Amino acid sequence: MATEPTAGETTGLVFHPMDQFVIKPLFGDGAVGIFTVTNLTLWMAVAVLAVIGLLVIGSSSRQSIPTRVQSIAELCYGFIRKMVEDVAGRDALPYFPYIMTIFMFVLMANFVGLLPGAFTTTSHIGVTAVLALLVFVSVTVIGFVKHGAGFLGLFWISAAPLPLRPILALIEVISYFVRPVSHSIRLAGNMMAGHAVIKVFAAFAPMIIISTGIGLAVTPLSILAISAIFALEVLVAFIQAYVFTILTCVYLKDALHPAH
C-alpha cells in the first residue's frame, strides 16, 4: 500500500465495517454521558415498543379464530412456556414472566437491528452484560433463598470419587463465575460479527463505479453475498435469542435443583 498509495485509496473499503457500532448522541454533538439520549437509547425504545405493540395488539381482541398478530403473540407465549417447562421444570413457572421478557426483548432488539440503517443494541457488550448479570445475580439469589447453604451442593459433586471432589469444586466455581461472561459475549459477539460481515460486503458493492475488467464482477457477487448473509442473520437473530433464553432456563434449573 505504501508503494501504490493511490491504488490503496481507490480499492480500499468505502467505510469502516465497525462504524455502525459507534454510539452517538441523538441531539447535538456533545459527549456521551449516563443520561445522554443516544442512538442506542432510541433503538432500545423501538425494540421495547415493538414488543409492547405485538403483545398488546395480539392480546387485545381475543378471538377463537385468531388474527395474524394474535397467532404470533400466542406462538411466542406457548414457545417460551414450553421451553421453561421442558428445560427448567414445572417449579420454574413462577419465573416464566421474566424469561419471556428477556426473550422478547432480545428477539426484538436483534430483529429491529437488522433493518437497514438501524442500530443493533444487542451488539454492544454493555447491553448484553447487563442482561446476563441480571440473570446471574437473580439466579444466585433464588438458589440461596430456596436452598440456603444447600445451594453450595451445586459445586460439590457427590457422584465423583472423594479425592477428586475439591478439584472438581474449584472447576465448578470457576465455570459458575464465567457464566455471565460467556452468556453476554455470545450474544454480542454473534450480533457484532454478523453485522460487520454484512458491512464488509456492502463496502465492496460500489466497486462497479471505480473498477474495470474483472472488478466489474465484484458488485453483483457482493450484492448476492449480502442477500445470503442477511438471510442467515435473520436466522441467527432468532437462534441467539433462543440460546440466550434457554441458557437462562438451564441456569435457573441449576438454582432450583442444585444437588448433582
Next chain:
Amino acid sequence: MEGDIATMGAYIGAGLASVGMGGAAVGVGNVVGNFLAGALPNPSAAAGQTATMFIGIAFAEALGIFSFLVALLLMFAV
C-alpha cells in the same frame, strides 16, 4: 511504511485469532453431526432433544466467539 513493530504484532495476532474460527466450526459440526447420527435412526425421539443440541452448539460456539473477541481487543484496545 508507517506504524511500529507493536502494531504489526497486534495485526498479526488479530489474524492468528481467526484460527479459532476453525475450531468453532469443528465443534459445531461435531455437535450437529452427532445429533443427526443419533436422531435419524429414531426421528420420533429427536424432537425432544433439539434444545439440548442448541445448548451444545452454544457452548461450542462461545469459544470461537472468544477468539473473535481477542482479535477485536488486539485491533482496537491494545
